[in-house]
Amino acid sequence: xxxxxxxxxxxxxxxxxxxxxxxxxxxxxxxxxxxxxxxxxxxxxxxxxxxxxxxxxxxxxxxxxxxxxxxxxxxxxxxxxxxxxxxxxxxxxxxxxxxxxxxxxxxxxxxxxxxxxxxxxxxxxxxxxxxxxxxxxxxxxxxxxxxxxxxxxxxxxxxxxxxxxxxxxxxxxxxxxxxxxxxxxxxxxxxxxxxxxxxxxxxxxxxxxxxxxxxxxxxxxxxxxxxxxxxxxxxxxxxxxxxxxxxxxx
Amino acid sequence: xxxxxxxxxxxxxxxxxxxxxxxxxxxxxxxxxxxxxxxxxxxxxxxxxxxxxxxxxxxxxxxxxxxxxxxxxxxxxxxxxxxxxxxxxxxxxxxxxxxxxxxxxxxxx
Numbered sequence: 001x002x003x004x005x006x007x008x009x010x011x012x013x014x015x016x017x018x019x020x021x022x023x024x025x026x027x028x029x030x031x032x033x034x035x036x037x038x039x040x041x042x043x044x045x046x047x048x049x050x051x052x053x054x055x056x057x058x059x060x061x062x063x064x065x066x067x068x069x070x071x072x073x074x075x076x077x078x079x080x081x082x083x084x085x086x087x088x089x090x091x092x093x094x095x096x097x098x099x100x101x102x103x104x105x106x107x108x109x110x111x112x113x114x115x116x117x118x119x120x121x122x123x124x125x126x127x128x129x130x131x132x133x134x135x136x137x138x139x140x141x142x143x144x145x146x147x148x149x150x151x152x153x154x155x156x157x158x159x160x161x162x163x164x165x166x167x168x169x170x171x172x173x174x175x176x177x178x179x180x181x182x183x184x185x186x187x188x189x190x191x192x193x194x195x196x197x198x199x200x201x202x203x204x205x206x207x208x209x210x211x212x213x214x215x216x217x218x219x220x221x222x223x224x225x226x227x228x229x230x231x232x233x234x235x236x237x238x239x240x241x242x243x244x245x246x247x248x249x250x
Numbered sequence: 251x252x253x254x255x256x257x258x259x260x261x262x263x264x265x266x267x268x269x270x271x272x273x274x275x276x277x278x279x280x281x282x283x284x285x286x287x288x289x290x291x292x293x294x295x296x297x298x299x300x301x302x303x304x305x306x307x308x309x310x311x312x313x314x315x316x317x318x319x320x321x322x323x324x325x326x327x328x329x330x331x332x333x334x335x336x337x338x339x340x341x342x343x344x345x346x347x348x349x350x351x352x353x354x355x356x357x358x359x
Contacts, residue, residue, distance in 0.1 A: 032340035039347075053256050061260040067267045069302060074263060078251050084259050091263045095270040097298030102274040103291055109275065121272035126299060133295070179354060182322065185306045186329050186346035190339045192303055193330065195296040208297035209304035216305050216312060224301045231297030232290040239289035 022144045026151020029135065033127050036187020037156055038163040043181040044068045045167015046174050051075045058168045062161065066122065068184075070094040073221050090220040097228060101129045108136065108145040120146060123153035125160075130191035137197070200238050204231040321359040325350025 017023055048058040048071065065071055070091045077087045101124050109117050131152050136145060167174065174180070196202055208227040215223035251259065274281065307326050308315055315323070329346025332338070353359045 032338075033343075035340065036343045053251075054253065057253060057256050057260065060257070061263070064260060064264040065267055067263075070263060070267055074259070078256060078259060081251055084255065084262065087259050088262050088266055091266045092270070095267045097295070097302075098267065098270040099273045100291060100294030100298055102271055104295060106274045106280070110280070114276065114278070117275040118268075118272050121275050122268055124271045126302070129295060130299065179350065181306075182325060182350050183343055183347045185303060185322075186325070186343045187339070188299055188303045189307075189326060189329055189346065190333055190342035192296065192299040193333045193342070194339070195299065201293065201296050204293035205296050205300040208293075208300040212301035212304050213308060213314070216309060223305070224298065227301030228294050228297045231293045231300075232287075234290075235293035236286050236290035239286060 017147060017150060020144065020147045022147035023151040025135075026131075026148035026153075027155050028151075029131050030127070030152035030155035033131070033187055033191075034155065034159045036183050036190075037127060037159045039180045039182075040068060040184025040187065041160045041163025042167040042170075042174065043184065044072055045164040045169075046171060046176075047072055047075055047167075048164070049168050049171030051079045053078065055168055059165055062164045062168070065091075066157070066160070067091075067095060067098075067125075068160070068164070086220065093221040093225050096225055097126075098124055100228065104129070104133065105149075107139055108132075108149075112146060116146070120149060120153075123150070123157060125153070125156055126188060126191060127156050128153045130194050134194040200235070203238075204234055207231050207234050319359045321350045321353035321357075324353055324359075 045058075045062070048062065049055070051058075053061075061071060073090050073094050074087045077090060102121065105120075105124070109120055112120070128149060132145075132149055135148065136143075139145070192205060196205060208231040211230040212223045212227035215226040217223075218226065307322050310320075325346045325348075328349035329342045332345040333342040336342075
């Protein structure tokens, strides 16, 4: 296929997807989160600008990595001239939660070709995940889950990139005292609430929150890993304690 | 770090985040996994979200807040209350942020 016909095909495909009802539903659900994502993206962008890596590299990193918390965690290390492997290890610790998301998405996307699965993976984030699981606690046979995912993911990606690039370019024009990042924290708090479906999820959330605070002094954002491990351990124990309930979800 | 090092660092970061995101998407067959671990992993996403949020709310420069007059905590409580009341994501963000800003700039906390 020539480049031109390939582009035309891509355009037609994108147009067709954007007209599907599931895509529209996903996009609609993504819009209310935009204010939190925009505020957080702006803060991340300002942090990138202040790290002194230059506008081009900052935009390059934002487009390619597309993981706000990993980027923010990496910045002080890059500024301080830490070895590359320390930055990568930190990125890994912050990104381990994506593996959990990936695990939960698999049954919904397993029927797609591998290339599409990887493309969808690139768009995974906290916001999409929480919205997706809130909408689809269980598989709905015949529903195009990937369209819903794409709808909310495209909105999130667009708003995030627009905000972070604005932050990178505007840089020092946005004072820290505005506390913009708090809107992002509130967005995550709201998303956490959507996942509190049962008493045991409450306990898991509290366990993780306490562990993350207690282990905060650990290097390379290991506190997040510790928190997830603690909550998973609790989940295993809870499953053992009530084998009858554990049978419910295969 | 010089620009080339930052470029390489960013490439590596992109690869690591993508590998994490695609980890369970890459294989054609489901990875074999014991039932007890599947059970436990159900709690991983909420744990991850809570683990990212909690330190942002109760830590200042890595130390636990030592005063109850912290605008963030009341903002978060306002947000939680709003969520419990209306179940609205947008409302939770606006209400929580609004209360935090009001306390910070109105009362000076």
